[in-house]
Amino acid sequence: MTLQEWxxxxxxxxxxEIDVDISTILDLARxxxxxxxxxxxxxxTFLVGYAAGMRGGSLTDVHxxxxxxxxxxxxxxGSAP
Numbered sequence: 001m002t003l004q005e006w007x008x009x010x011x012x013x014x015x016x017e018i019d020v021d022i023s024t025i026l027d028l029a030r031x032x033x034x035x036x037x038x039x040x041x042x043x044x045t046f047l048v049g050y051a052a053g054m055r056g057g058s059l060t061d062v063h064x065x066x067x068x069x070x071x072x073x074x075x076x077x078g079s080a081p
Contacts, residue, residue: 019059028066031073044069 007020025045032044048065055061 018057018062021059021062024063024066028070028073031070035073036076036078040073044073 003022007022011018011020028048029041029045033041036044048069049062052058052061052065055065
């Protein structure tokens with residue numbers, strides 16, 4: 001099973017229709033893991049998805065929230081526990 005198939009099946013089970021840009025999401029997870037802390041990857045992608053949904057859930061909302069989070073990961077100077 002490919003990641004694209006997994007995302008299609010998961011979206012179906014969750015009752016949502018969205019064309020997911022897997023590369024962008026994985027890049028965000030990588031940046032959060034490397035620049036913040038490893039556990040920040042799933043937390044960041046979850047929060048970006050939640051925020052995008054609260055904004056309306058369009059692909060533009062997803063990309064805007066992803067851009068905001070990516071920018072923060074590059075500026076992050078906090079210390080991981």
